[in-house]
Amino acid sequence: MSTARRLDATRPVTLSIDGASVTVPAGSTILEACRSRGIDTPTLCFLENLAPVNVCRVCVVELEGARVLVPACSRPVEADMKIRTDSERVRLSRRMVLEFLASSVDLSLASDDVRRWMERYGADPSRYGPPAPPRAANERDNAGPGHHHAASAGAAANVVQPVKVDNDLYVRDYARCILCYKCVQACGVEAQNTFAIAIAGRGFDARVSTEFATPLPESACVYCGNCIGVCPTGALMFKSEHDLRGAGKWDESRQTVTDTICPYCGVGCTLELRVQDNAIVRVTSPLDHDVTSGHLCIKGRFGWQFVQNRPEE
Amino acid sequence: MDLHLIPGAEPSAEERAAVDAAVGPPASAWETGERRPDAEGHVAFGGHALRARRHLLLPALWAVQSRVGFITPGALNYVCRRLDVAPADAYGVATFYAMLSVKPQPTTIVHVCDDLACRLAGAPALLDAMRGERGAESVRSSPCLGLCERAPAVLFQCAGEGAKDYVVAPAARTAADEPKPPPPPPPPISSGTRPIEGVGTSIAARLGQGSPSAPQTEDGRRETLRLLARVGRVDPESLDDYRAHGGYRALPKAIAMGPEAIVREAIASKLQGRGGAAFPAGRKWEAVARQPARPHYLVCNADESEPGTFKDRVLMEEDPFALVEAMTIVAFATGCEHGFVYVRGEYPLAEARVRAAIAGARKAGLLGPNVLGSGFAFDIEVRRGAGAYICGEETALFNSIEGYRGEPRNKPPFPVEKGLFGKPTVINNVETLVNVLLVVEMGGDAFAAIGTGASTGPKLFCVSGNVERPGVYEVPFGPTLREVIGLAGGVPGGRAVRAVLLGGAAGSFVGPGELDVPLTFEGTRAIGAALGSGVVMVFDDRADLRDAVRRIAAFFRDESCGQCVPCRVGTERQEELVARLDAGRPLRSTAEEDALLDEIARAMRDASICGLGQTASGAIQSAIRRLGVFSA
Numbered sequence: 001m002s003t004a005r006r007l008d009a010t011r012p013v014t015l016s017i018d019g020a021s022v023t024v025p026a027g028s029t030i031l032e033a034c035r036s037r038g039i040d041t042p043t044l045c046f047l048e049n050l051a052p053v054n055v056c057r058v059c060v061v062e063l064e065g066a067r068v069l070v071p072a073c074s075r076p077v078e079a080d081m082k083i084r085t086d087s088e089r090v091r092l093s094r095r096m097v098l099e100f101l102a103s104s105v106d107l108s109l110a111s112d113d114v115r116r117w118m119e120r121y122g123a124d125p126s127r128y129g130p131p132a133p134p135r136a137a138n139e140r141d142n143a144g145p146g147h148h149h150a151a152s153a154g155a156a157a158n159v160v161q162p163v164k165v166d167n168d169l170y171v172r173d174y175a176r177c178i179l180c181y182k183c184v185q186a187c188g189v190e191a192q193n194t195f196a197i198a199i200a201g202r203g204f205d206a207r208v209s210t211e212f213a214t215p216l217p218e219s220a221c222v223y224c225g226n227c228i229g230v231c232p233t234g235a236l237m238f239k240s241e242h243d244l245r246g247a248g249k250w251d252e253s254r255q256t257v258t259d260t261i262c263p264y265c266g267v268g269c270t271l272e273l274r275v276q277d278n279a280i281v282r283v284t285s286p287l288d289h290d291v292t293s294g295h296l297c298i299k300g301r302f303g304w305q306f307v308q309n310r311p312e313e
Numbered sequence: 314m315d316l317h318l319i320p321g322a323e324p325s326a327e328e329r330a331a332v333d334a335a336v337g338p339p340a341s342a343w344e345t346g347e348r349r350p351d352a353e354g355h356v357a358f359g360g361h362a363l364r365a366r367r368h369l370l371l372p373a374l375w376a377v378q379s380r381v382g383f384i385t386p387g388a389l390n391y392v393c394r395r396l397d398v399a400p401a402d403a404y405g406v407a408t409f410y411a412m413l414s415v416k417p418q419p420t421t422i423v424h425v426c427d428d429l430a431c432r433l434a435g436a437p438a439l440l441d442a443m444r445g446e447r448g449a450e451s452v453r454s455s456p457c458l459g460l461c462e463r464a465p466a467v468l469f470q471c472a473g474e475g476a477k478d479y480v481v482a483p484a485a486r487t488a489a490d491e492p493k494p495p496p497p498p499p500p501p502i503s504s505g506t507r508p509i510e511g512v513g514t515s516i517a518a519r520l521g522q523g524s525p526s527a528p529q530t531e532d533g534r535r536e537t538l539r540l541l542a543r544v545g546r547v548d549p550e551s552l553d554d555y556r557a558h559g560g561y562r563a564l565p566k567a568i569a570m571g572p573e574a575i576v577r578e579a580i581a582s583k584l585q586g587r588g589g590a591a592f593p594a595g596r597k598w599e600a601v602a603r604q605p606a607r608p609h610y611l612v613c614n615a616d617e618s619e620p621g622t623f624k625d626r627v628l629m630e631e632d633p634f635a636l637v638e639a640m641t642i643v644a645f646a647t648g649c650e651h652g653f654v655y656v657r658g659e660y661p662l663a664e665a666r667v668r669a670a671i672a673g674a675r676k677a678g679l680l681g682p683n684v685l686g687s688g689f690a691f692d693i694e695v696r697r698g699a700g701a702y703i704c705g706e707e708t709a710l711f712n713s714i715e716g717y718r719g720e721p722r723n724k725p726p727f728p729v730e731k732g733l734f735g736k737p738t739v740i741n742n743v744e745t746l747v748n749v750l751l752v753v754e755m756g757g758d759a760f761a762a763i764g765t766g767a768s769t770g771p772k773l774f775c776v777s778g779n780v781e782r783p784g785v786y787e788v789p790f791g792p793t794l795r796e797v798i799g800l801a802g803g804v805p806g807g808r809a810v811r812a813v814l815l816g817g818a819a820g821s822f823v824g825p826g827e828l829d830v831p832l833t834f835e836g837t838r839a840i841g842a843a844l845g846s847g848v849v850m851v852f853d854d855r856a857d858l859r860d861a862v863r864r865i866a867a868f869f870r871d872e873s874c875g876q877c878v879p880c881r882v883g884t885e886r887q888e889e890l891v892a893r894l895d896a897g898r899p900l901r902s903t904a905e906e907d908a909l910l911d912e913i914a915r916a917m918r919d920a921s922i923c924g925l926g927q928t929a930s931g932a933i934q935s936a937i938r939r940l941g942v943f944s945a
Contacts, residue, residue: 018767054723054877054922055876055877055878055922056877056878057877057922058878060920065723068918068920068921075723089915091917092916093879093915095877096879096883096912096913096915096920097920100878100879100882100886101878101918102360103882104824104885127900127909128889131895144411144414145408145410145411145701146411146456146871146872147411147453147454147871148871149866150887150888151593151867151889151892152892153892153893153895154893154895154898155889158887179881193315194315194399196317198399198405199405199718200401201408201409201875202409202871203870203871203874203875203881203885203907204873204884204885205872205875206874206881209401209404209405209408210317210401211399211400212386212389212415218320219317220315220317220399220400262545
C-alpha cells in the first residue's frame with residue numbers, strides 16, 4: 001500500500017508558511033505542515049488512509065519560485081520552501097474549483113466543511129447559468145471519448161442523472177460524484193484489490209464505471225463497501241440510508257454510534273454502528289484504526305441483519 | 314486479485330489470434346494456454362511476471378479493434394486473462410481513446426478532420442457530405458489529423474483481416490470521388506522484418522494526391538536545408554539510400570566521441586526542445602546520464618497532436634532512418650538500452666515507415682545487442698497511440714505506454730528522475746532528436762552559431778491555412794513571421810492577413826500588426842505569444858475567427874483527460890462561455906463574461922495538473938483581446 005510513506009523525525013525540515021517558520025519531519029507533505037500550524041486547508045480528494053492523487057486541486061498553495069500552484073496534499077516539504085496559503089492566486093483557484101464542482105455536481109450531502117469553504121472563498125456556482133436538464137439513466141455511461149455535442153449557450157452542463165440501484169446493499173448516486181478517485185483507489189490497490197470499478201471515459205464525460213457499465217451484481221464487486229467508506233459526497237451510500245432518506249425518515253439527530261468488534265473472524269475489526277430507531281443503518285470503521293485503516297469486508301460492513309431479526313414486538 | 318471476468322463472454326477465434334499476435338502466445342494454462350500437467354503441476358504462473366506485461370494492454374486492445382472493429386466483451390475478457398488486468402480497469406483504458414470503441418460500429422470509420430486548417434478548406438461541408446453518403450454511424454469529426462498542408466484531410470480506420478488504416482488528403486468532396494486504396498497488405502503487427510507494401514514507390518507517386526509536404530525541397534534551394542535535406546529525395550524505405558544521402562555518418566562519430574562528449578556538444582549547441590516547452594535538450598540528457606537508477610529509457614514523443622502541427626509526421630514519413638539514428642546517438646549518450654517511439658494513432662504511414670526503418674537498422678546491426686560492434690546495446694519499440702491529444706504530454710505518454718489511462722502525473726518527480734516505468738527517462742519529440750545528427754556532425758559551437766543567440770539551430774515551421782503553398786518550412790532561427798508566411802507564398806489572391814495562430818490551439822493568435830515578430834523563442838515571448846510546436850496558421854480577412862475560437866474551445870473540452878477539476882470542468886465552462894459570446898447572449902454583460910473567462914483561465918493555468926489545462930485559454934483569450942473577435 002502506497003500509504004506507507006516514511007516520515008523521518010530525525011531529519012527535521014524547516015520551511016516558511018505564510019511568513020511563519022515551520023519545522024516538520026522530512027517526508028511530510030505541505031498539507032501536514034499546514035495542519036501542524038492549524039491552517040485550515042480545504043481538501044476533497046485527500047484522505048489520510050489513501051495515497052494522495054491530487055486531482056481535485058482545492059488544496060493548492062503558492063510556492064515561491066514555482067510557475068503554477070502546487071497541491072499541498074501530495075507535495076513533500078523541502079527545506080526553505082516559501083509557501084503562501086492565502087494569497088490572491090490561491091484564493092481564486094480554490095474558489096473556482098469549488099464553483100466548478102458545485103455548479104456541476106450535487107454537493108448537498110458533502111460535509112459541512114465544504115459549505116464553510118465555499119463561504120470563505122465566496123464561491124457562487126450560479127454564475128455559470130441555469131443548470132442543464134438531467135441526463136437519462138446510462139446516458140453518461142455511453143459517452144464516447146473525444147466526441148460531444150457542441151456546448152449550449154444557455155445552460156451549465158452537469159452530471160445530474162438517476163441513482164443506480166442494482167443491489168440490496170448500496171446505491172451509486174453519480175449525480176453527487178466529484179471524481180475524487182477515492183472509491184477506485186479503495187476498490188483497487190489501496191485496500192480491496194478487487195478492481196471492480198475504474199475511471200472510464202474522458203474529460204467532462206469521465207465517470208466511475210464497471211466494465212461496460214454492467215450492474216454491480218454482474219461485476220467483480222465483492223460488496224466490501226470500502227468505496228462507501230471513502231466517498232466524500234454521499235454518491236456511494238448504504239441502501240438502508242438511501243431508503244430512509246427517500247422516505248424522509250433519515251434523522252441524524254436521532255442516531256447513536258456504538259463501537260464494537262466485528263464478531264465474524266479473528267481479525268477483530270473495530271466497527272462503528274450507526275443506529276436509528278433501534279436499527280443499524282450504517283457501519284464504518286475508524287480511519288486511524290491500526291487493524292482496518294477504515295476498511296472492512298462484506299461481513300463487517302453489511303452482515304448485521306441477524307442482529308435485527310427480532311420477533312415482532 | 315481474483316480476476317472476475319464478464320460472465321458468458323467468450324472471445325472469437327479471430328479475437329484470440331489478434332491478441333496473441335500482439336502479446337505473444339499464452340505461456341501457461343494460467344493465461345489460457347494449454348495445460349502442461351508435468352511442467353505446471355500446482356504452480357501458478359500469474360503474479361508479478363504476468364502483470365509486468367501490462368504495457369501490452371494498449372497494443373492488445375488495438376489488435377482487437379483492428380481485427381473486429383470494436384472491443385467486444387469476449388475480447389476484453391481474453392485480453393484481461395492474458396495480461397491479468399481486471400475488466401473494469403481495461404475498460405477504463407479502452408474508453409479513454411477516441412480510436413477505440415467498446416460499442417459495435419461499422420468496420421470502416423471515416424474520421425473527417427474538422428479542425429482549424431481543414432475548416433478553412435471546407436471541412437464542415439465535407440463532413441456533411443460524407444455523413445450523407447456513408448451514414449452518420451460511419452463518419453466522425455476528428456481533431457487535427459496533422460495533414461494541414463493538404464487540407465481537408467480524412468483518415469479511414471479499417472477493421473478486418475489484413476485491413477490497414479490510411480489517409481486521403483486533400484479529400485474529395487464526396488465519397489464517390491474517393492480514391493480507391495490498393496488492396497491492403499497484412500498489417501505489420503509484430504516488429505518483424507516483412508517489407509511493407511506501398512512503401513518505396515516513387516516519391517512523386519506517393520505525393521500524387523497533392524502538393525509536396527515540404528515545398529522548399531522542390532525549390533532548387535535545397536542546399537540551405539539541413540533537417541529537410543533528405544526529405545523528398547531519399548527513399549524512406551531504403552537504408553542504403555539513406556546512407557547514400559549522408560545517413561549513418563553521425564552515429565560512428567558519436568560512438569568515437571563517447572557519451573560525455575556528446576552531451577557536452579549538445580549543451581554547447583544550446584539546442585532547445587521543439588515540442589513546445591523549449592527545455593534545453595543537453596541539460597535533460599545530462600541529467601538522465603547521471604542518474605544511478607537503471608535502466609534508463611529513451612522515449613521519442615511522436616504523438617504530434619497539436620492542431621496545425623505536422624513537421625514530425627513529414628520527418629517520420631520521409632526520413633525515418635534519421636530518427637532511428639538520432640535516437641541511437643541519444644541513447645548512447647544517456648545510457649539507455651531501450652527506446653520507444655510513441656506515434657499518434659492518426660499517423661499510419663509514419664508508423665509503418667518508422668517500424669520499417671527500425672527493422673532495417675536492426676538487420677544491419679545498427680540496433681540490437683551490439684550496435685556497430687561497439688558493445689553498446691540498444692533497441693527501439695514502436696507504440697501506437699489511439700486518439701488522445703493529452704498523450705503528447707510526457708507523463709501521460711508514459712502512462713499510456715505502461716497500459717494505463719493517459720492521465721498526466723503530477724510533477725515533480727520529473728521524467729529525468731522517475732519517468733517511464735518509474736525509471737530515469739529521456740523524452741524528446743522527433744524534431745528535437747533529429748537535430749542531434751547536426752550537433753554531432755557539425756559540433757555544438759557551429760550549431761549554436763546558426764540562428765540567434767538564444768534560439769539556435771534550424772527550425773521547422775508548419776505553415777497552413779490561407780497561404781499559397783502550405784507545408785513544412787525550414788529556416789535558421791531568426792526570420793520574422795512575415796518572412797515565414799512569405800516563404801509559403803503569402804496569402805492567396807493578395808488578401809490581407811486577419812490573424813495568425815502561433816503554436817497551435819495551445820498557443821495564441823497574433824494580429825496583422827505583429828507580423829514583424831521574429832519567430833524565435835525570445836521574440837515570441839516578448840509579445841506574449843509562444844513558438845509552441847512551430848505552428849503558423851494564417852487566417853485571411855474572410856476567415857471566420859469566431860468559428861475557429863469555438864473549435865478551439867470544443868477541442869480542449871474533448872481532449873481534457875478529466876482527471877483534475879480545473880481542466881475537466883473549466884474546459885466545459887469555457888466552451889459554454891464562448892458559445893454564449895458567439896450567440897450574442899451573454900449571461901449578464903459581455904464585460905462580466907470577459908471577467909469570468911479570465912477567472913476560468915487563471916484557475917486552469919494555476920491549478921491544472923498539466924500543460925493542457927494550463928494553456929487551454931491562451932488562444933481563446935488572445936482572439937478576444939488582441940483581435941476583438943466577439944466585439945461588434
